[in-house]
């Protein structure tokens with residue numbers, strides 16, 4: 001395996017042949033070379049095949065089993081074998097606390113990012129829209145977009161500040177990680193846990209999408225309550241990589257995001273040199289089209305929490321630091337019901353993105369690659385055109401299957417970065433979609 005970047009054709013071919021381990025949060029184990037994984041203990045006096053044993057802790061040692069995440073890595077050289085890290089430019093990446101602008105109660109909506117310059121890789125193409133909390137306190141989240149057209153070559157990235165939930169919108173990604181290789185195309189999501197080194201190669205000429213950087217508790221599957229043992233995202237549909245390693249003795253830059261800044265150190269070898277591993281702190285991918293959508297078969301429709309794929313819990317039960325929610329194809333059958341999402345003011349703050357097609361509450365202006373931000377208590381809901389149409393529609397069973405939208409819903413208001421608040425691709429006049437909602441009241 002080369003440490004250099006693959007062309008998109010090479011990356012696509014590799015992505016097609018990938019094998020995975022299945023299950024969410026499992027105690028997985030994998031070895032790229034038979035016999036590399038020790039058995040019966042984690043840290044033998046001499047690890048098999050002359051490998052170094054190293055633990056990667058994603059939770060405090062003593063957290064309850066339901067939240068405990070850690071993996072043991074068996075690698076050619078320990079991660080500790082590196083020179084000092086030095087600061088490098090943060091580019092368009094920003095980190096909480098977000099203080100460049102004041103929190104804005106207005107409804108905001110953006111068009112897609114402009115195309116990046118040729119030669120922009122995933123890391124260079126990350127652009128922060130905003131967020132909340134404080135990375136040093138491990139609370140809150142950031143919303144980033146990415147636009148890339150080149151592979152990361154001889155450099156890898158790791159994020160000490162949080163886990164990265166990546167949602168491709170245009171073009172797929174090959175993710176080469178310490179745990180092995182994964183691919184994610186539009187309609188799928190990928191998650192890179194806190195601290196895991198990885199690099200990204202586009203599967204197509206260009207790659208664009210969204211990233212939720214979660215500073216808080218790692219995402220987990222929501223509890224199902226009266227829904228029962230099945231439904232929403234199935235644990236078995238989450239896929240972790242099988243071990244794959246790079247035995248490459250060539251300078252490789254490791255860029256680490258730490259408390260908001262990028263730091264760089266050049267290893268004399270690829271740090272993606274893990275030959276075997278076992279544990280629960282692993283990257284994974286999930287195909288959002290596998291989401292088992294549950295809704296009303298009588299009247300009204302449930303709150304959008306019914307569409308939760310993953311949730312990052314906080315110390316208050318039911319109050320997420322951030323939820324990842326997907327609006328997948330589904331049938332609407334409610335009788336005497338206004339079927340699009342209702343008018344709403346919410347203590348939670350909602351960032352929505354669109355992967356393909358259209359969203360049933362917005363007739364126009366909400367485009368793939370763009371996004372909307374409806375902050376705490378801001379009034380939102382269907383636009384005028386959607387309201388008029390849905391209020392008069394004949395209520396036959398109706399399939400919503402022309403789009404795939406998602407939401408990062410968070411307990412704290414999202415403060416935009418200066419670059420997002422002043423962006424040319426910020427839509428001026430978004431409020432207009434709610435103008436002209438006629439008065440129908442008759443006493």
Ligand SMILES: [Fe+2]
Pocket residue numbers: 344346350374380
């Ligand atoms: Fe809402």
